[in-house]
Amino acid sequence: MTQDTSGATEPAPKRRYAKRLPVEQRREHLLDAALRVLVRDGYERVSIEAIAREAEVTRPVVYGAYDGLEPLLHALLDRTQRRALASALRLMPDGGLDGALDVDEWIVAAAGGLIDVVQREPEVWRPVLGLTQNAPAVVRDRITSTRELIRGSIADALQAGLERRGGPYLDVDVLAHLVLVTAEHFGRLALDQPETYDRDRLVTSLEGLLSATRPAAD
Secondary structure, three states: OEEOOOOOEEOOOOOOOOOOOOHHHHHHHHHHHHHHHHHHHOHHHOOHHHHHHHHOOOHHHHHHHOOOHHHHHHHHHHHHHHHHHHHHHOOOOOOOOOOOOOHHHHHHHHHHHHHHHHHHOHHHHHHHOOOOOOOOHHHHHHHHHHHHHHHHHHHHHHHHHHHHHOOOOOOHHHHHHHHHHHHHHHHHHHHHOOOOOOHHHHHHHHHHHHHHHOOOOO
């Protein structure tokens, strides 16, 4: 109870309690909160206290779902990697490039698709694209492994497309790195400078570059 200036008593404000959620739903809620803190403030500011405050729950609620900060961050890494891989691999041709799509057309379509995904899920992709401050070694290692999986899928698609096209030999492994680095940089530009580097400008420039370097038909 509290007392106002007239001497009357007033009930103390009730403490806010977090809504009870099933454990899996609570974990997802906390991972969402942790990701927002990470993207906004950087890895150095991620703590149980910061996550609890962002999620509008108490510290015991966080500890009830995850046994400390490290398990929570590992769960966030797992989820981010799954989402990024799923989004990226959906851009890969299923079973190789079909006869209706040239390899250059696929590169342009995949780059445009990645820009769309990055802009649709910026909180997922900012850490993956290295736009989050002070990432620890475990995060950098996970990003490297994710990139390598994506690069391998790109190399497979390019190999099939270039074999069907014929023409001069191209080093598919190096070309896959080039495509991946280009797509990643496009993603960073689309997130950090969308007014200057919009989707159409980036995709049109890539299309023009590929057209200019394509072997002339006999």
